[in-house]
Amino acid sequence: MSKKMSKKTKHTLFVVVVLVVALLLMSAYTVFIQPNLEQENYVYKENQAQKGVLQSGVTESGTVTMGLTTQEYDLDVSTDEDDEDDDDEDDDIKYLQVEKVYAAVGQVISEGDPIYKFSDVSIEAVRKALTYEQTEARIALSQAQSEMEVGAITASLSKDETELAYALAQQNYDVSIAKINQEASERVLKIEQLLSEIVELQYSLVEDDYREQMHDLLDAYEDAQDDYDEIMSDDEYAFTKQLEVIEALKSAKESYEQFMDSYDSSNDEIDDKLEEIADLQKEIAEQNQLVEKTLLSASQTLESTNVSGSIADQKYSNSLKSYENAVSKAQAMLEEATQKLEAFEVFIGDGTVYAEGSGMITELGYEEEDYLINAGTLISYAAEADKTVSVDVSEEDVVAISVGDSVKISFSAYPDEEYEGIVSSITTTATSRSTATVSYPVEIAIQGDTSKLYGGMTADVSFVTEEEKGDTANEANS
Secondary structure (H helix, E strand, O other): OOOOOOHHHHHHHHHHHHHHHHHHHHHHHHHHHHHHHHOOOOEEEEOOOOOEEEEEEEEEEEEEEEEEEEEEEOOOOOOHHHHHOOOOOOHHHHOOEEEEEOOOOOOEEOOOOEEEEEOHHHHHHHHHHHHHHHHHHHHHHHHHHHHHHHHHHHHHHHHHHHHHHHHHHHHOOOHHHHHHHHHHHHHHHHHHHHHHHHHHHHHHHHOHHHHHHHHHHHHHHHHHHHHHHHHHOOOOOOHHHHHHHHHHHHHHHHHHHHHHHHHHHHHHHHHHHHHHHHHHHHHHHHHHHHHHHHHHOOHHHHHHHHHHHHHHHHHHHHHHHHHHHHHHHHHHHHHHHHHHHHHHHHHHOOOEEEOOOOEEEEEEOOOOOOEOOOOEEEEEEEEEEEEEEEEEEEHHHHOOOOOOOEEEEEEOOEEEEEEEEEEEEEOOOOEEEEOOEEEEEEEEEEOOOOOOOOOOOEEEEEEEEEEEEEOOOOOOEO
């Protein structure tokens, strides 16, 4: 039979057990607990699997950011008259004016919702100014083209006159063909007379008084047309008043048409004289054939006149180039004025600006009675589906993340729901959250229905940083 353990032995054994337990607890604290307390609070997860893929990852916290979309006003409605009338008290009427604002900051809008309505007065004022600018540009182009035609004819005649002098120089050296020279001289005089008459006609068509008269008649005709449109559209005016404006319009129109008939008549007269010059030149050319032998003995004179002809050719080319540049400039001005008017009509539509997308309004650029003098933002709104989360990921974990990776997102506001996300960008410039930790900003685009999410919400993003294939795996957290 075994002996019973003494009381002293039991006490000694108890003390030994207590010491062993204490040592074990201290070791566990030193090995497992204390290192975790000193580390930054990263959460790594591993999924337990019997067979398949073992995933481990990291979870980081960030906040929701709302994506902003803007509608800009960049329409050019300025005209040359704006610069000339800078001191005009009614200068603002040359710009669109906001008559009504349908939306407010913080309001949720849908695509196609009305935002602004412009006043009819400002719309018509801008349209009239742009139309007038287009009309002026069209008139300027027509004038430039006419001047080019007249100038080209004048330069050509000058060139032809020099070339003609080359032919006449040969005849002057042969007295034996005095009669031919006399006839040629008469024709030259006739050409000079015709040239002089053409120059006078051309000058009369382009001189300032003539152009000013044309503008005055055109302005009077347009003013009479405006008076006619105003009075005939208003029943309050007496019938006698309507007859007066009809008669005034008829008179202004007849005066303008008579002027233009006179203008066409002058151009026809120039054409007739040019044809007569061409006939004379043809006759001179025929006579030149009779003095072909004489021309051989006048080579020195011919060489001198040939140089003059080259100079005339250069002057002719330079003159044409100058006129062509003027026409090109006028054409560009007309195209610009036309594009501005067309862009205005496309923008103004029915006089209301509509939302191009959906979201919550964060900024309205204009208030009622504001004029759209300069380019600016019409409206900014946070698009419903354009929400992102930005988090910082340590340098050890960011190398396992790529743009396009799928992530899981949870929100403290909705603990029972989980969202999907896609890594949209990884910033390669590091940020230091402490002296010992380097991290990189990663942006995630939130997928699915984000209507319940608001800017500034706290979100936890879980990344998969490692995957292993195997038959078994143990769940671990560190």
